[in-house]
Amino acid sequence: MNKLEMTEAIMTAKSKSGMGWEDLAAKVGLAPVFLTSACLGMNSLKAETADKLVEVLGLPGVVSTALQQYPHKRWDQAIPTDPVIYRWYEIVGVYGETIKELIHEKFGDGIMSAIDFSMDIDKEENPAGDRVKVTMSGKFLPYKSW
Amino acid sequence: MNKLEMTEAIMTAKSKSGMGWEDLAAKVGLAPVFLTSACLGMNSLKAETADKLVEVLGLPGVVSTALQQYPHKRWDQAIPTDPVIYRWYEIVGVYGETIKELIHEKFGDGIMSAIDFSMDIDKEENPAGDRVKVTMSGKFLPYKSW
Amino acid sequence: MNKLEMTEAIMTAKSKSGMGWEDLAAKVGLAPVFLTSACLGMNSLKAETADKLVEVLGLPGVVSTALQQYPHKRWDQAIPTDPVIYRWYEIVGVYGETIKELIHEKFGDGIMSAIDFSMDIDKEENPAGDRVKVTMSGKFLPYKSW
Amino acid sequence: MNKLEMTEAIMTAKSKSGMGWEDLAAKVGLAPVFLTSACLGMNSLKAETADKLVEVLGLPGVVSTALQQYPHKRWDQAIPTDPVIYRWYEIVGVYGETIKELIHEKFGDGIMSAIDFSMDIDKEENPAGDRVKVTMSGKFLPYKSW
Amino acid sequence: MNKLEMTEAIMTAKSKSGMGWEDLAAKVGLAPVFLTSACLGMNSLKAETADKLVEVLGLPGVVSTALQQYPHKRWDQAIPTDPVIYRWYEIVGVYGETIKELIHEKFGDGIMSAIDFSMDIDKEENPAGDRVKVTMSGKFLPYKSW
Amino acid sequence: MNKLEMTEAIMTAKSKSGMGWEDLAAKVGLAPVFLTSACLGMNSLKAETADKLVEVLGLPGVVSTALQQYPHKRWDQAIPTDPVIYRWYEIVGVYGETIKELIHEKFGDGIMSAIDFSMDIDKEENPAGDRVKVTMSGKFLPYKSW
């Protein structure tokens, strides 16, 4: 079972179960963003978490095996077209140099890791229109000289 | 004075002043990310904030005028090469579909605005290595049918 | 049933029904542009509208379910080749800076939303050759400082 | 004097004059979108309109000559980055097939001309947020067989 | 039946019939270039011509229906590789500015239409080597101010 | 003197002279398309023609030398944006396969040369709108086996 078939199986089972990503995440003990990314084939799960998820969703063991495989992270649109994702691409374009400037000022020469990294997405109710609140935490990795 | 010359003038003056972006931001009453992006030519400032900034940095009025001009937001690397900025591009590639999935689940069909939007970048001290903490807030914009 | 199969099913049923997009739009209470875009898989319908459409066209419930799914808006030609669509791309290229200039002059720094947005396409009879009349309305979204 | 220098001269003079594009357009007897596009170097003006404009702005005759030259319409970003212009590119991507479908249904096989074409951009005041109203009219050009 | 299957059916039948494009064109009353382009899926035929063609070739009515559908004109090589087609691309690259210069000099600011357009391809016998003679006629479309 | 400076010098002198490309072409004994392309730097002239042209336009000998140099034919827009030139690109996209099909049927396996090639552009007056008439003649080059 490849990652594509795995995602399809999970989506169908999740839809039938009536549970959302937050429910599932709570049941398997992971953050919703991470669990979702693993189910979409962009991260791998440890055996016990994968097993717990397929149990919760009533899926066969091959889905757990597929969840544990290390994915090839691949996207085929260098510039995404879906407006949800494009807006993030635009944020990187507009604020990229600003982010670089501020990380360098606060931490020195180095980067924010995209590997030792976490992200949360929350809903912030607001009378003027609800807001998407995103929190990201990435380890600062200093360039080392040698 | 165009935006490029404006950025150069501000960078030189800021460097001489010994103040960081947080200091400047506090003095003009804006968040550091927004002020930095405006000084790098990616946002415009209102007249009073622009005037305050040039006063703080001892710069001539033409810099304030340039800061108030509405910028053409332009970047020429569809895929950025600098590692700081590339990692963000990678996050959009790896987590884009996940973000879309979760925004849709929590809010319905629509997007997170990149216009009615704010971002903060903070340093989180950590014995295992300091972390870059990013908080973003974007208004949810529902697709409207007509 | 995915969006592609959904579009095919609708096109076939519409063709048999002899109704045009305007007829269908009137029956389900939506504008023709919006309804067409949803049937082509680029927007989602609310449950009641989707149900009404499949009823009008005598299609099964799975088509309604597919119409309600939030689409991944995707196009694979960065520069379209079909002359109808290319001419619009050309209009963006030729008049893009003009549009930006005029929106900024009339509204200040900000954009015209493509999300809180509507479009109508009408036929204007004209002895010198009929004309396509397009009306678009997009909410002005001001850049906010923070 | 090339088109670039022409645009710069006009922008400076217009800024000093305190007049907006609508004022200038009214004085020379053209629509604001067309006049703006000509001043940005994307259309040419007839001699009398060009002369009237330079008279209104107190500019030398070489500017009028430059305005009358037939431009090479050139843009160098296949996918625009500025959010104002990108949103229009996005509209073409999202609604392109819909526009094609509706033009074909209403007019038959052919296109909407981008040459025999006009566009207006207006401000529509609205308590829920002002709106950009765009009206476009393009001649329908039927494909001819031979 | 889609356009691809239509082309295949026509090619097979034409090959069996022993008729060339000129023969077929003469029988249905169209120019060879136009008929060929319609059979290759790049133009649509009127009902009576489509019916005549399928009759001549002994093909079923679905082929006629497919011929009448308005095509999505699509090519996927921005720069063609086949030498026959590349040479034409090269001609556009080498002579494009010359064509623009001469059309503007003879007609004023405007373009040669690719919609109200016809083309013929003939063989010119020549002892030094036969020549391909191409004649194209496109309506001049003047840019209109408004 | 490079080709760019040469073109500029010729354009200025031609403009002052009041002569069009047809006039100049007649005086030097070449077709207007060829002469224009050489003046735009896309072909070279023989010494006597180059000398005659600079004599007619009252230009110095260095312009003649530049006209005789073999050009590097270079264009930097793989897909042209100016509408005059784009329409030709579109014709290649829409009719490319048709042209290939007809050349092969009439001549066998081979191509139409873009080197042993000539082109004329004429104005065809027409009450329904003047037309651009283009005639091209390219030697057929058969693929040779060996």
Next chain:
Amino acid sequence: MNKLEMTEAIMTAKSKSGMGWEDLAAKVGLAPVFLTSACLGMNSLKAETADKLVEVLGLPGVVSTALQQYPHKRWDQAIPTDPVIYRWYEIVGVYGETIKELIHEKFGDGIMSAIDFSMDIDKEENPAGDRVKVTMSGKFLPYKSW
């Protein structure tokens, strides 16, 4: 039978036959490079050569028919990745201007034909390492003025 299936059939039969391209080429009376290119679908064969080849390889007549069809020469990697082919691409990049310079010096303004063209690839034994010897002959085609 299309060209892809044709190539597959020939490769399988050739492999079973134990003959190399040189053997086959000798038997059908063509140069190895030309024969190979035709079998890979990049050139067409005359009827008698095609018939001889399928006879030698014990293949059915449809293979001969496919070999006689005029191919659409298509490659989908603008920059090839396989090292054998990339090195040739590199040679064009490194020596392209040199080749142009020398052809112009020896022959005048014109090109080396890739249509009236032949190529041979031989093995040159050498104690310091065998060498690939390539001989190409292309007709010089002078640009003609008109």
Next chain:
Amino acid sequence: MNKLEMTEAIMTAKSKSGMGWEDLAAKVGLAPVFLTSACLGMNSLKAETADKLVEVLGLPGVVSTALQQYPHKRWDQAIPTDPVIYRWYEIVGVYGETIKELIHEKFGDGIMSAIDFSMDIDKEENPAGDRVKVTMSGKFLPYKSW
């Protein structure tokens, strides 16, 4: 003195000297292709050859120094546009797989070197039209397992 200025200096001196690349190559003891490529900045010369060349052309020592520098081989058109060079690109596209097939059959798994490589370009007089004769010799480099 950089490579660009070096090329310009050599071209001017060569033009004045009346010598061709073959003459120069004979005088410095190199093949014309190699010498030309070095003068165009795509290869480096050994000190003695560089010195001899500048002596022959009456150029200052800085030109010799520039000729000895190891170049950064750079071309900026992934697909060349000049017809002379494009035809070579086309040959790589059309015959690339054939070349690979024949090298593998004659030599085994490996490549033809573009580094341990030589090329000659000669004129072959021919009553049916002169021909460009190219001879290339590249060392076969076998893939080594380890």
Next chain:
Amino acid sequence: MNKLEMTEAIMTAKSKSGMGWEDLAAKVGLAPVFLTSACLGMNSLKAETADKLVEVLGLPGVVSTALQQYPHKRWDQAIPTDPVIYRWYEIVGVYGETIKELIHEKFGDGIMSAIDFSMDIDKEENPAGDRVKVTMSGKFLPYKSW
């Protein structure tokens, strides 16, 4: 059996066998990097090594045949997206000019071969975090003049 099916067969058998690439490499007498690359279809094996591998994994002879075929080395992402591979692409971008500078200083004008080449990847345990140790050895190939 093509290379893709070959890889799949090997991966499945390897997974069942419980052996790692190092184990397999030791058994067939090759370095792990080379063996892995051959199994992934990017290198070919000699007959005896291929036979040994299929014997060790209990696979049929067709897998050995496929392993011996000379591969077409092809990758379809000019810029890889998977973070493991992208980091290597980044290293080439950041250190490419440095590598060139140092190879030229130590060896003269020439390159490091990617054909006569070997690579090893080892794990270096380290209390501050294990490290990937890579050793590469490529033959220096001097540019030869001729």
Next chain:
Amino acid sequence: MNKLEMTEAIMTAKSKSGMGWEDLAAKVGLAPVFLTSACLGMNSLKAETADKLVEVLGLPGVVSTALQQYPHKRWDQAIPTDPVIYRWYEIVGVYGETIKELIHEKFGDGIMSAIDFSMDIDKEENPAGDRVKVTMSGKFLPYKSW
């Protein structure tokens, strides 16, 4: 002084000094690869190392300041053309999946860091041709779940 001017100043001084990168690296106490990359503008130096370098080379203090600035790592050829650098790009293409496979087998799901990273380039004398020996060490960064 920007990084470009800095590199030029260092190159000129280094050339006059007669010292190689190894000499300079030894004097300032850094590895040659790192020092070279900093001098080429792709890494920053600490103040004391930068000061030592300019002292050794007899350069003014502004060069030291420029060396300490955090660079924007930028390259403009997505696919490098210089053969030295292209071969490395090719290695990433050919061995990328192999590297990923082996890192995952030895370390688990994660990447080799390009930030906490070092590289050495050495000359290995060899009677069959000297070899470039490269050693790289990058910290393994495991993907963390959250």
